Amino acid sequence: xxxxxxxxxxxxxxxxxxxxxxxxxxxxxxxxxxxxxxxxxxxxxxxxxxxxxxxxxxxxxxxxxxxxxxxxxxxxxxxxxxxxxxxxxxxxxxxxxxxxxxxxxxxxxxxxxxxxxxxxxxxxxxxxxxxxxxxxxxxxxxxxxxxxxxxxxxxxxxxxxxxxxxxxxxxxxxxxxxxxxxxxxxxxxxxxxxxxxxxxxxxxxxxxxxxxxxxxxxxxxxxxxxxxxxxxxxxxxxxxxxxxxxxxxxxxxxxxxxxxxxxxxxxxxxxxxxxxxxxxxxxxxxxxxxxxxxxxxxxxxxxxxxxxxxxxxxxxxxxxxxxxxxxxxxxxxxxxxxxxxxxxxxxxxxxxxxxxxxxxxxxxxxxxxxxxxxxxxxxxxxxxxxxxxxxxxxxxxxxxxxxxxxxxxxxxxxxxxxxxxxxxxxxxxxxxxxxxxxxxxxxxxxxxxxxxxxxxxxxxxxxxxxxxxxxxxxxxxxxxxxxxxxxxxxxxxxxxxxxxxxxxxxxxxxxxxxx
Amino acid sequence: xxxxxxxxxxxxxxxxxxxxxxxxxxxxxxxxxxxxxxxxxxxxxxxxxxxxxxxxxxxxxxxxxxxxxxxxxxxxxxxxxxxxxxxxxxxxxxxxxxxxxxxxxxxxxxxxxxxxxxxxxxxxxxx
Numbered sequence: 001x002x003x004x005x006x007x008x009x010x011x012x013x014x015x016x017x018x019x020x021x022x023x024x025x026x027x028x029x030x031x032x033x034x035x036x037x038x039x040x041x042x043x044x045x046x047x048x049x050x051x052x053x054x055x056x057x058x059x060x061x062x063x064x065x066x067x068x069x070x071x072x073x074x075x076x077x078x079x080x081x082x083x084x085x086x087x088x089x090x091x092x093x094x095x096x097x098x099x100x101x102x103x104x105x106x107x108x109x110x111x112x113x114x115x116x117x118x119x120x121x122x123x124x125x126x127x128x129x130x131x132x133x134x135x136x137x138x139x140x141x142x143x144x145x146x147x148x149x150x151x152x153x154x155x156x157x158x159x160x161x162x163x164x165x166x167x168x169x170x171x172x173x174x175x176x177x178x179x180x181x182x183x184x185x186x187x188x189x190x191x192x193x194x195x196x197x198x199x200x201x202x203x204x205x206x207x208x209x210x211x212x213x214x215x216x217x218x219x220x221x222x223x224x225x226x227x228x229x230x231x232x233x234x235x236x237x238x239x240x241x242x243x244x245x246x247x248x249x250x251x252x253x254x255x256x257x258x259x260x261x262x263x264x265x266x267x268x269x270x271x272x273x274x275x276x277x278x279x280x281x282x283x284x285x286x287x288x289x290x291x292x293x294x295x296x297x298x299x300x301x302x303x304x305x306x307x308x309x310x311x312x313x314x315x316x317x318x319x320x321x322x323x324x325x326x327x328x329x330x331x332x333x334x335x336x337x338x339x340x341x342x343x344x345x346x347x348x349x350x351x352x353x354x355x356x357x358x359x360x361x362x363x364x365x366x367x368x369x370x371x372x373x374x375x376x377x378x379x380x381x382x383x384x385x386x387x388x389x390x391x392x393x394x395x396x397x398x399x400x401x402x403x404x405x406x407x408x409x410x411x412x413x414x415x416x417x418x419x420x421x422x423x424x425x426x427x428x429x430x431x432x433x434x435x436x437x438x439x440x441x442x443x444x445x446x447x448x449x450x451x452x453x454x455x456x457x458x459x460x461x462x463x464x465x466x467x468x469x470x471x472x473x474x475x476x477x478x479x480x481x482x483x484x485x486x487x488x489x490x491x492x493x494x495x496x497x498x499x500x501x502x503x504x505x506x507x508x509x510x511x512x513x514x515x
Numbered sequence: 516x517x518x519x520x521x522x523x524x525x526x527x528x529x530x531x532x533x534x535x536x537x538x539x540x541x542x543x544x545x546x547x548x549x550x551x552x553x554x555x556x557x558x559x560x561x562x563x564x565x566x567x568x569x570x571x572x573x574x575x576x577x578x579x580x581x582x583x584x585x586x587x588x589x590x591x592x593x594x595x596x597x598x599x600x601x602x603x604x605x606x607x608x609x610x611x612x613x614x615x616x617x618x619x620x621x622x623x624x625x626x627x628x629x630x631x632x633x634x635x636x637x638x639x640x641x642x
Contacts, residue, residue, distance in 0.1 A: 264602035268624040269528055275627070276535045309535060316528060363575055364603060368582065 266320035354395035405440025442490035523572035554579025
């Protein structure tokens, strides 16, 4: 049990501090019941024995001593309690040290009183000396019990002597009986007063102990539960990050084919321009040889032509090399785990890149896939502060879903169905809107409400992780403080609107992703 | 007979690359090249005539892609061989292209030596 080490009273928190201290003291008192129980048993038994022996010896002085001891056992605790709680000026600072100091004084006072009673009414002979020592022990135990201010302890301690006194009335009668009766009456009155004063405090104390034990057990339970929860959370977070990586890898896998297609085009030029340049250099050498031998205006013209071609080819090789490099860099950005850097990015460029990647990715998966992509890009869209890779990821997801929807409808629709995905950008006064609308299968109302839930997917097993739209939601709403809205009518259309705030400062900085 | 080849691709550098790679043949008058940026332009060229001896077409293009063009050519100009050029190499794609009636399937980056062989086969069918 730990009392508050120092409580300063007089501040604005006085009432609260006092309540806390009172409760703590009640707890201390109730706990003392348990602590002094052995002392009570020993002391009570000793006192009972002494009183019984005094009755047997029938010596009036010793009988009086027995009576005084009994009364003392009741009076001392009461007096000490009164002295401790009412006789002291209210200290400004109450500390455990202060309380212990009072306890020490109480103990000393109880012992002095007890020893004083014994010396006032000495017992005779060897038996008397033994009884004296027993009485000292019992009184010390009684004083301890009283010092802890435990009413039940005092009650238990005092009851047997009272019973002994009652027995003396039956056995001896006369003056002894009268004194004993008086003692009993006095004891009973004092006990009643004592109980009246202490019962409430004791009950509250026990309640406080029970409550605190419950609290303590509850805290232990909670702590254990929290530890389990923390372990589960760590597991879940690990699983979540693995799933997010899987989702990214899955979308990267979809993109890889598209990227491969993209990269092969510049490679086609690089390889062929390099080869044709080698051929041109061979021709150049031949022409230079001819000019050296016999200068001819036609050769000079051919020389100029070849030189111009070589120069142009090398420029094209360089351009297409850079193009391939840019594609590879883009792919690496998408495969990276982090969210990239917030920067001002041209919205229409980001949208175009996403359309290209998504389209080629879809075509790579299904060469027969055909879709009309309509672009309506607002020339005023301009630049917006964003995490471009993340927004590209969102658009790829929306476009892939759109392609999936039109492909499904195409499989079951009549021949005049024209799969169309329309992508538009629009600069609004405070926000920028990117809209992806398809004329695919649409989304039923019950699915619509669960669309952004993690792991929710309507795609067959293995085709979707169910994380795509939930990640998109996280990117738009949490990372960009934007909005992701969906509207759909089954067998007619699905429309997603990404709304990004134009004020970049309103959005959180880099690294606030859930990843 | 000078073989007329229609090259269909949306890459802007394609006409220049073809002209350079076939420069000797062009200079010698051994081949004639025409270019279209997508399937629709290609059909316009085919309709405008004179007839082509071969069509080299990319697969991924806006408006009308290579496979759609192949389908259309098979219907309206069934004698004109079509060679598909695609970055999507792989046996499945190749087989699919051939099953749809393509003369050949050439993967990017294009091997022009192989392409020239195909052109030469067209101009000398027996050889």
